[in-house]
Amino acid sequence: MPELPEVEALKDFLTEHLVGHEIVRVLPVAISVLKTYDPPLTAVEGHEVTAVRRYGKFLDLETDRGPHLITHLARAGWLQWRDRLPDGPPKPGKGPLALRVALETGEGFDLTEAGTQKRLAVYLVPDPGLVPGIARLGPDPLAEDFDEDRLAELLGGERRQLKGALRDQSLIAGVGNAYSDEILHAARMSPFKPAGRLTPEETSALYRALRTTLTEAVARSRGLAAGRLKAEKKSGLRVHGRTGEPCPVCGDTIREVSFSDSSLQYCPTCQTGGKLLADRRMSRLLK
CATH class of the missing domain: 3.20.190.10 (MutM-like, N-terminal)
Structure with missing residues (x-):
């Protein structure tokens, strides 16, 4: 997408x-x-x-x-x-x-x-x-006035997990399945972490990951012909769509959680303290 x-x-x-x-x-x-x-x-x-x-x-x-x-x-x-x-x-x-x-x-x-x-x-x-x-779009995360305080305000009342919150277009506009995986990997956060329970330090890390990931992706894509954008997106992804490959940061194996019509990818070492996330349908962590 x-x-x-x-x-x-x-x-x-x-x-x-x-x-x-x-x-x-x-x-x-x-x-x-x-x-x-x-x-x-x-x-x-x-x-x-x-x-x-x-x-x-x-x-x-x-x-x-x-x-x-x-x-x-x-x-x-x-x-x-x-x-x-x-x-x-x-x-x-x-x-x-x-x-x-x-x-x-x-x-x-x-x-x-x-x-x-x-x-x-x-x-x-x-x-x-x-x-x-x-x-019904939320604010654009690359807008000049989208700062750390704005992100904290948006997530403050959230009861959802970070993965779902980042993908909600009425909360933050433009982030989908692929870049939410990339942002959470860069922030070293579990996709299942409750969005409304971030500490100020975690909010700051998520904000930096959000802005950096999207800004770098825009820079890689800028100037390319329309027909080359899909390949550029895929080549720039570090975890999304790379199940079974080594994490480019720590070398651990990238894992996947499947949903009815989509999936997410993450690194256990970087994001979940080494724990493997169970399938969302099981609603628990594997021990």
Whole structure:
């Protein structure tokens, strides 16, 4: 799933390639991708893109005198830039193509989604705040005013475990499954640690890990073409998706906890005092 660093890099890439150009066609291929119907997609055609913005994991294409074309790539969605779009409209089918945006230059991009669960979302709205997912977003962790005190305030009343709290978009915007694993590893904290019980020292460590992990990931992704961002994300991860490999810090074996539709990875030595976390469904620690 694209998270804050990848979406930030896509924002920079699209700013360079879209701003100042006219959208001539928006062609939906999978009707399920459309989450709004008024105004219709044709309302954005003929308008120039004036800015590209990011809200958490949402991408916003702002146009002159027109609505905002907003995308959330969800778990398996992606944006594929094309220097030259194919001739003719795309054909509906069972393939991954969900929507195509064409510019007056002949360039454009496709939104694609792999798998059978279709969660990729496209909205056309007069204001980004009308998108429910944007309206309920928490603060951006890379914003200048997001300081240690703000993090302490957000976590102070939490009864959830850190892993779940970090992934909650209404609490902190933009962090997902992969980077929450990376942040907790950098902070040397268990994903099951209660979020509301951190000491001031632990809050400070978590804040540093949060900012450093995301800032470094953004820096690695910045300037890359859209097609290279997935590979860059994977190569930069230290624990997420690396079950069975040695921890790059201590050499212990990276372990996994599986959920119904996802998993987390962690290092026992770095994060849990050597204890192995039981499967979440068992709700206990292995002794």
